[in-house]
Amino acid sequence: MKRTKKGGLLLxxxxxxxxxxxxxxxxxxxxxxxxxxxxxxxxxxxxxxxFVVRADVKNIGDNPAFLIQARLQNVPDDWAVQSQSFPWILxxxxxxxxxxxxxxxxxxxxxxxxxxxxxxxxxxxxxxRIPIPVGIGVIVALxxxxxxxxxxxxxxxxxxxx
Amino acid sequence: MGHTLDIAIRASILLICLxxxxxxxxxxxxxxxLTAQVNAQVLNTAGIHTISLQRYVVVSFSQADRIxxxxxxxxxxxxxxxxxxxxxxxxxxxxxxxxxxxxxxxILFMGNALRILFGxxxxxxxxVDASEFFHATFGQVLIFFWVLxxxxxxxxxxxxxxxxx
Numbered sequence: 001m002k003r004t005k006k007g008g009l010l011l012x013x014x015x016x017x018x019x020x021x022x023x024x025x026x027x028x029x030x031x032x033x034x035x036x037x038x039x040x041x042x043x044x045x046x047x048x049x050x051f052v053v054r055a056d057v058k059n060i061g062d063n064p065a066f067l068i069q070a071r072l073q074n075v076p077d078d079w080a081v082q083s084q085s086f087p088w089i090l091x092x093x094x095x096x097x098x099x100x101x102x103x104x105x106x107x108x109x110x111x112x113x114x115x116x117x118x119x120x121x122x123x124x125x126x127x128x129r130i131p132i133p134v135g136i137g138v139i140v141a142l143x144x145x146x147x148x149x150x151x152x153x154x155x156x157x158x159x160x161x162x
Numbered sequence: 163m164g165h166t167l168d169i170a171i172r173a174s175i176l177l178i179c180l181x182x183x184x185x186x187x188x189x190x191x192x193x194x195x196l197t198a199q200v201n202a203q204v205l206n207t208a209g210i211h212t213i214s215l216q217r218y219v220v221v222s223f224s225q226a227d228r229i230x231x232x233x234x235x236x237x238x239x240x241x242x243x244x245x246x247x248x249x250x251x252x253x254x255x256x257x258x259x260x261x262x263x264x265x266x267x268x269i270l271f272m273g274n275a276l277r278i279l280f281g282x283x284x285x286x287x288x289x290v291d292a293s294e295f296f297h298a299t300f301g302q303v304l305i306f307f308w309v310l311x312x313x314x315x316x317x318x319x320x321x322x323x324x325x326x327x
Contacts, residue, residue: 033211033213033220033222033227034227035213035215035218035220035229036229058215060213060215060220061213116226123222123226123227124225124226124227125220125226125227125228125229126226126227126228126229127229128229129218129229129230129231130228130229130230130231130285130290130293130294131231131233131294131297132230132231132232132233132236132278132281132297138302138303138306139235139240142244142306143244146244146248146309149248150248150251150252153252153324154251154252154253156324157252157253157254158253158254160254
């Protein structure tokens with residue numbers, strides 16, 4: 001197998017973080033945190049459609065992140081996922097964003113996929129966002145109540161001044 | 163003169179609201195960013211590691227970091243607009259009373275930030291599903307209740323609250 005420069009770097013980093021650092025007994029790598037967002041390109045409404053998933057990983061902590069890997073989750077069995085040949089980000093400086101790509105061929109089953117990313121020195125982050133929305137029904141109902149109250153108040157005040 | 167000034171202030175408030183709705187669309191900066199920052203500060207003070215990034219709040223849960231996304235409406239946009247439009251539309255308030263109402267904007271902001279904070283804390287203590295349930299139900303009622311409380315408080319403080327005949 002041909003040894004690439006990136007492969008060599010990965011191997012030496014794995015050696016450092018997996019063997020040398022634990023053997024020394026101290027963890028000199030400070031913790032950081034990641035942010036993950038997913039984006040898809042190409043239509044994928046029908047079975048057999050292939051599309052590209054781009055996972056953007058951002059280092060939102062104060063220290064560099066090492067050995068970052070992202071995985072797609074909630075992928076049905078009849079879907080095929082092909083990640084890029086080198087599915088790692090070796091180093092991510094604070095504030096820096098780098099993408100990882102996946103080619104997905106969808107099957108019969110419908111699914112909403114999401115991703116997880118983690119680094120050697122960063123906890124796992126899940127791309128699924130927890131929305132904090134306001135329901136449209138609530139807005140309509142309360143606008144109506146508010147409107148009635150304001151109208152009533154305005155009418156009373158007009159009457160008082162006459 | 164006083165009446166003209168009152169009309170000018172009311173029209174200005176309404177125009178500012180309208181202008182903000184149109185010009186700040188769709189991000190409505192800096193409301194979501196400010197709300198996210200305040201929440202991150204409070205959660206960090208409470209010992210829960212949190213980072214705010216634009217309109218996102220990244221909270222370190224025990225298993226993984228979870229990302230909360232603040233929508234524009236949920237950053238208090240509707241709350242402030244409801245309050246301000248109410249203040250501007252209702253006639254026969256004095257100019258000073260209308261200007262006094264502007265002091266309630268930070269109170270509304272903090273109320274909304276607290277609501278989001280409660281939701282995140284529920285997610286942290288219990289589960290993400292519980293957090294979403296809180297936002298979809300109690301949280302929405304709470305924030306509009308907070309607007310009403312602020313409005314009534316403003317009426318009381320300015321001695322404009324309707325009295326029994």
